[in-house]
Amino acid sequence: MTAPAVLPKLVGQRVRRREDPRLIQGRGTYVDDVTIAGLQHLAFKRSDIPHGRILSIDTSAAEALDGVEAIFTGAQIAEFLGPMPVPTPFPAPEHRAVAADVVRYVGDPVAVVVARDRYLARDAADAITVDCEPLPAVVDPEAALSGQPAVLHADFPNNVAVGPLPAGTGVGRGGQVDDSAVDGAFAEAEVVVSQRMVNQRLAPTAIEPRGVVAHFEPGKETLTIWSSTQNPHILRTHVAALTGLGQDQVRAIAPEVGGGFGAKINIYGEDLVAAAVSKRLGLPVKWVEDRSEAFLATIHGRGIIGYVDIAARRDGRVLGLKLRLVADIGAYNMLLTAVVPTQTMRMANGTYAFPVVRATLTEVFTNKTPTDAYRGAGRPEAAYFVERAMDMLAREIGMDPAELRRRNFIQPHQFPYKTQVGALYDSGDYEKALDRALEKAGWEQLKAERDAARADGRLVGLGLSMYVEICGLGPSARLPNGGWEYSQVTVERDGRISATTGVSPHGQGNETTFAQMLADQFGVPLEHIRIHHGDTAVVKQGIGTFGSRSQAVGGAALHLAGGKVKTKMAKFAAALLEAHEGDLVFENGRIAVAGAPAAGKTFAEVAAYAHRPVKLPAGLEPGLSEEAFFEPPNNTYPFGCHIALLEVDRDTGEPRLLRMVAVDDAGNLINPLIVEGQIHGGLTQGIGQALVEEVVYGDDGQPLTGSLMDYAIPRATDFPRFELDNTVTPTPVNPLGAKGVGEAGTIGSTPCIVSAAVDALGGFGVRHIDMLLRPEKLWRIIHGGNA
Template sequence: MGAESESESGSGVQSIDPDDVDAADILGSAIERREDPALLTGDAEYTDDIELPGMVHMTIKRSQHAHARIEGIDTSEAEAMDGVIEVFTAADLDVPGSLPTGWLLDSLEQVDHPILAEERVRYQGDALAVVVAEERYVAHDAVDRIDVDYDRLGAVVDPDEALDDDAPVVHDDAGDNVAFDWEIGDAEKTDAAFADADHVVDLDLENQLLIPNAMEPRAAVAEYNPSNDELAVHMTSQNPHLHRLLMSGVIDHPEHKLQVRAPDVGGGFGSKIHHYADEALVALAAKRHERPVKWTATRTETYLTDAQGRGHDTHAEMALSADGDILGFRVDTDANLGAYLSTFAPAVPTYLYGTLLSGQYDIPAIHCSVTGAFTNVPPVDAYRGAGRPEASFVVERMVHLAAKEVGMDPAEFRRRNFVGEFPYQTEVAVEYDSGDYEKTLDRALDILDYDALRERQREAREDGKYVGVGLSAYIEACGLAPSELAGQLGAQAGLWESGLVRFHPSGKVTAYCGTSGHGQGHDTTYAQIVANELGVDYDDVEVVEGDTDEIPQGMGTYGSRSAAVGGSALVKSSRKLVEKAKRIAAHQLEAAPEDVEFEGGDFQVAGAPDRSMHITEIATQAYLAHDMPDDMEPGLEATSFYDPDNFVFPFGLHAAVVEVDPATGEIEIERYVAVDDVGNQINPKIVEGQIHGGVAQGIGQALYEGAEYDDNGQLVTGSMQDYTVPKAEHVPEMETDSTCTPSPVNPLGVKGVGEAGTIAAPQAVVNAVCDALDVEHIDMPLKAEKVWRAANAATDGGEN
């Protein structure tokens, strides 16, 4: 584990049958994912697959306006329909019914977030009333029979405009629409750096709102047992324990009598972290009627209500020396928070954004200020990368301009300013654990044949063709930790992870982890980790996660934390278990524990290889308990709560080569090269898959995606007909490679890979297009008309 990729660049990592891998080599092998057969054959169980006896269906009446007073809600026609069991509104609720915020800032303006709107609606899609019916289609028809009398109000959707003095007020408690003011870095030191600069570049840029598009829409099925007051909610969740905690308060149900279970989940990308009104309403409906209740969002609902991502308007400035050193960096961002504060919304444009503004560079002075703005769009929260893509985009666009300003090749400008020694303390609070940034740059340049590519670019330009090369030296922060620090920053939860490893008397193993996978391949990678630690067969390890009744506690899956934090918890538990097993083995082999060695699953007395026992034999003996050390309890299992000492910081160099047709604005991505360093790789094939998926999403943002609203707050891009999700034809073949710089922070030396491609890709593509056209900037998405205008402005010598 930890060697560079053995496959040739671009050829792809080849999957291996687990039966063809020796147990000693299981960790670091590209074995096939064990999850895939069920997913590919239809045997997987998604939330909407769940059918329970006596189950009824729920739908939600949603606001058609982005901002309005509610003058009245008439439910009589819906209630009179055959098959309708109940229609209820906010007036019928007798529970707290307000969604909490899980991250607090000193300046945060906390506002009420009702699960059913009572006096005002604040975005198109805000929930107004609930229908419970015997059949799904009856429930949908009944929603259309609910009549709402609105008094429309002015709406605002842009964060800059929301902060204007004459903007419509979203919340009376926050009359200026300011959710928070926040800053990081040293303003005076940064001002001094700019005063001493030989060059200054500045840029206004937008990181547009994105709509999550998981394969599976959000869904929930709730069942209530009145005899013991136990409530079970099966739902599309990335963190069941957090959902259980928050939901218990919202619906006033005891946490220990509430089970939250995530069956197979078809993608999340951050949108299934947050606690939404919908799942709380399903749980309430099940309690009200003492029958199982199912709700599954339509795709239209997800476009209107899923927490959106990004939404930054930024002004950035970079101070430079005559020789091309970065002296200072100043960033001012207005962040769109939407109509309400979602679960972790305050953290995303602050601590997950501002702390990454040093990028891969040794920048001696940085200052960032962020103003969070309430607007009349859905709540804005974590979306794949959550703050880090926004930071990397600002840094890498500015570096692209800075290189041009001082007349340096963009690759050499980056090399000149890279951090060189680790650990590295940035000027924005975080300390990078390890890295070798030049190595990924050199590898990418070698794959590209960079010098020849630049020569081809010059020749193409002489022939009237516009070829561009865009580089992106990204960095990511994964596994936010330790919990003490997270608490100081405002988190209302610990960010540790739990892992339990249990031997059964037969020698088989079950590993329980508090994470909750939704496509990442945890069943495979966790089994590889545990099998390696215990020296047992990979096929003998079962992995369980995603169920609050099975796992005592857990913090879920997001922020590329699963391997670094969840995997490390399993390592810690496995090693505790081995230590207990060693004492049992020493006792039965009549040796001192310090004289017993463990390797590959075997305990043997040092110098006497014939005196040995396999760990599976020890497991049997531990449960028989016939011959145990004094004062040792029977059984063989161990639990750990792992709280890392620091984040981990994966990094890499991505490059895009494009050709732009100035006559049409069409962009062709000719090549895409990704060289990533994610520390030790548990399964290189899964790493490659995560990179591919992330890059596809990043290209989607660069070229195609963006939530658009009209002046009334109506979503214009409310379906896949209007909101372009990249298809196979839009995604180029990727040439991937890797380097390995293990992290010293966790026992696996891993860093995280789930969001790397999404963080790296947008600016690689934008830099390439701007390089091709020799223009300063084009805001994403780079649609054909926008590129055509920029190309013609540049040709005419005007402003782009």
């Protein structure tokens, strides 16, 4: 077979991933695979009570073990490591990586062991005894607001971390509140639905636990830190600041990272302790989290109570929304802890043109693991509260839930649409996504099937939810470390292309998608392109991978850098070909005058000339390497519609998902295969929240879900085959028109599962069921017990 005349365009194609050959052969290097001569292992001694004052710590038995290099208590660590940085614009209590006086959650570290191997380090940690005076544990966030039974942080009366923070109609710039319009809407309403809903705590549970290797080299005075992180550049910033080193002295590397889901955005105490201890001892050190440890030491997600009220007319027209939020943020502020619930407030409108909206947020300290970003980070909670309430309204007025949505959408001509709570939706066509989903699911027929099943005595329910969410994080005004992204594109001397990106993929497949983009931009084969990421010594600048920003922000930076190089390369080619650069085409690895490909030059020829320009064209510097920073003017707001068919077993209460239809609009897509994978994974986590996942604390503040035996994450047997489709509404906020897709599935799916369960059990008089949908809970509804 002869080669095609022109290389096929790759953007939009289902290209198999370039990351995979190493990963399917076990040749990837994750942080626990990194080893260095003389490596020491860390183990943390952690508090086993939720709240208490440290009276004494006895490390003598641990120190006596052969092979223990050093032990540091919190007080000793404090001598050479400052408090954890919390760069959000909210007040935060002091947070020590290792507690020195008071422990505030089960898992709070109190000492760290440095030892020859990981087994010995664990032995030594177990041999440390800690004497604590127990203090009352604050567990219920609403009770905590009265300061009972204790106050966690002296400067935060009644355990209030943030708020009450108002947003929406009638809220002035200074925070003053005029409720008249909102009260008026509710006074006019023919129907009001009101519900308290709990969006429960979750454990992110990337299959690779966290880990870090820190290697300070005395004499060289540099520190290299490998960490299972989503953002090595932010890690470098914090590690340098906390160890007293310059950013030029710190190199942060994210090797293969085994999933993040938001939990690996944070700069954790263990990262900082490893860096500080390595510098202190002049030895390389490693710490790898146990799974059981991860349930205590890695941030949790969600954990927010919503009081939702919707005012409406009987014809289904909504008049107003009230959303009062109480976030149970745990014991301390981590990197984005305080910010995540504000995103719930910011997405209060959902896809609907509510005439008035009042949102109010209070964040509360409790004696639990801190919460922070988990896939969706604030948006799933908003979609859940609003969509569940819309579903309740539909049932209340006896209207088809799809029809109710249709009557209240923000319309395509209204974009960009500024919501009352401060979001500026970039583009959207919600009715199109709804219609596509209804068609894909066969909505009318599905309703008939449900009714027929019910007539047979089966408990079958249908759920539908819309969602809109925030992707493409930045802009810089919204993120403490900046919201841009960086890329450098280099045409090497042999004509092949190396590119770096400041996003740090851990499953997203950017080595493939970014290469697809450059292949099309330059007209070269995919195999001639290499994408580098995750190493601050290789990638000069960057922010990282979170908030579904890889494509919308990182991809845009890559595209801009590529464009700069291409422009420069055209100038060199024009000089070689004695042609006008505007007449040149880049095709099949060659640059030629349009219409005369045979007379063109190969990439290697042009690149060789650019790197040895004996006759340098006027105004050009040698070389073919350019960089770009892309600062997005706004976020993107992807949206979609999800539909679920679910059956509850009458005898056992067990819910069984029968169908799951998801229509998502992420704007333009680079690789539909990878997009599908992202949506599948997102759906699984969103459905997981509804059906199997919950972090549970006892009334005494003890975590009851401390291992994967107690905390369930979904298994292959929990799902039917997902049915996907998409609509395409490009965004105007970046040159690619791509919105982002990493979190969408998690956001739309959860409310529609719960709505399907409520629909299935509607005959028993139930209006709402708090997650998770435990069989026992459903069985009680069916059989007359308490829900």
